[in-house]
Amino acid sequence: MLALLHTSPVHVPVFDALRDEEAPGLAMHHLVRPELLDRARAQGPDAVVDDLSAELAAAARHGARAALCTCSTIGSVAETAGAALGLPVLRVDRPMAAAAVATGPRIAVLAALESTLVPTKALITQEAGRAGRGITVRTVLVPGAWERFEAGDSDGYLAAVASAAQEIRDANVIVLAQASMAPAAEGLDVGVPVLAGPRTGLRAAAQLVARDASFSGLRTT
Numbered sequence: 139m140l141a142l143l144h145t146s147p148v149h150v151p152v153f154d155a156l157r158d159e160e161a162p163g164l165a166m167h168h169l170v171r172p173e174l175l176d177r178a179r180a181q182g183p184d185a186v187v188d189d190l191s192a193e194l195a196a197a198a199r200h201g202a203r204a205a206l207c208t209c210s211t212i213g214s215v216a217e218t219a220g221a222a223l224g225l226p227v228l229r230v231d232r233p234m235a236a237a238a239v240a241t242g243p244r245i246a247v248l249a250a251l252e253s254t255l256v257p258t259k260a261l262i263t264q265e266a267g268r269a270g271r272g273i274t275v276r277t278v279l280v281p282g283a284w285e286r287f288e289a290g291d292s293d294g295y296l297a298a299v300a301s302a303a304q305e306i307r308d309a310n311v312i313v314l315a316q317a318s319m320a321p322a323a324e325g326l327d328v329g330v331p332v333l334a335g336p337r338t339g340l341r342a343a344a345q346l347v348a349r350d351a352s353f354s355g356l357r358t359t
Contacts, residue, residue: 139165140347141197141205143190143216145175148292149208149317149336156337161344167202169193175209179253183215191219198225203350206230206343208317208336210254214261226346230317230339231258235265238333242310243273248302249315250283250295258315276309278302287318296322303328 150168157164174186204226207216213229220227238245249255255277266273280302286295299322312332320334
């Protein structure tokens with residue numbers, strides 16, 4: 139089973155649909171904890187470590203073989219908490235970051251939340267180090283986007299993201315830092331790749347579950 143840790147309920151149907159396309163039959167358990175993002179924004183991501191650890195430990199006790207954190211703001215601390223528990227945890231934007239680094243050296247990051255910019259830039263820099271590539275990262279906070287998201291104005295939110303992407307110049311690739319931004323990339327033609335995390339993140343997390351299941355099978359035979 140794959141546990142998914144969300145900070146908004148809007149992600150539940152999105153990842154259910156992606157599971158049906160990418161990994162049919164994968165058992166998933168959704169954990170929706172919006173208060174974790176609220177606290178991380180107010181006090182910093184480290185403020186949610188204890189609660190994250192408790193959530194992940196409970197998921198492991200209930201059969202989770204891996205977890206996927208769909209919130210970019212707390213993704214790094216989720217991975218660290220999982221490592222301490224012995225549970226593989228993947229932040230949803232890590233495969234996207236690796237793909238961005240492989241695409242080109244000039245990377246633009248769009249985010250609706252300021253608290254997402256620093257961890258996303260750090261993640262991309264980390265992936266560049268692993269790949270041995272030199273990069274430059276430009277971060278852009280999309281004005282007014284998060285307010286629209288919180289108000290339930292999905293169309294307005296995605297339109298703001300798409301508009302901001304169209305204003306980007308001199309980039310080899312554009313990264314949409316938050317999972318909720320992914321639909322804005324559909325049909326968007328800005329002359330460079332526009333990357334979003336949900337699909338590649340779920341695909342990689344499903345592989346983690348499969349690898350763990352295979353390893354467990356080897357140990358018991």
